[in-house]
Amino acid sequence: MMLIEIRGDLDRYREIMTETQSVHEYSISGDNSGYCYCRVEMSPLIELLVERQRTEEFIVEFPIPITDDGGYQITMVGRAEAFANAPSTPPDGIEMELVSMSPYQSHPKHVFSELTERQHEVLKIAIQLGYYQNPRQTSLQQIADDIGITASTVGKHLRSIEKQVFSTYVQ
Known part of the structure; x- marks a missing residue:
């Protein structure tokens, strides 16, 4: 289950939620921005990230933005040692690209x-x-x-x- 803050064309978001097979149920509130409560099957990538958070010393910053090409821009926070020990090959079907590494700075979203x-x-x-x-x-x-x-x-x-x-x- 997830609670997601959404902005933009909420009708289009409703279409996407309705058409996505991994979404079991959802409820959207708001007009130009709002919230979506949904129950979904986790994608292999999200499942991997949640599992790794349980076993590794890093956290995934949510929400995870979706890029223009349909990928995910994932921010992971932790010490360099935690990433140095992490497996370097992603599971089958998942492509990963390291975009940058830098000291973490929180970006308040209010x-x-x-x-x-x-x-x-x-x-x-x-x-x-x-x-x-x-x-x-x-x-x-x-x-x-x-x-x-x-x-x-x-x-x-x-x-x-x-x-x-x-x-x-x-x-």
Whole structure:
């Protein structure tokens, strides 16, 4: 069983789930983004990864994105020694390509992760100074003075932030 966050054409996603023989049942909620609960037979690759997680010292980062050519882009996290000891040949029917190795950096997947550094700064100061309290405790000019930009720029940043946040939740 899986719970998957999905974005895009959910009707197309429903078609894919209906047409895929390994999917036993599913339920999709949302309009342009949402969640899919499904019960599926694991593919040989996913079965291999789950089994290896039980016996090796690494974890697989989910969700696993599907590439444009239908492959999987799998991020595995662990110490270099764990990968050095892992079998180097994939099972029959599975092709693997090492794309890169690097120190792991978590990529938060939440509504605020798409904001620019400046937008984060403006939002943080606006919250600290009470801009979103009722009644409002500060003005755009006070936020601007604190950061060193114009009030109109602060307003522009806050509107962009609000659009991003609200469009994620309100469809």
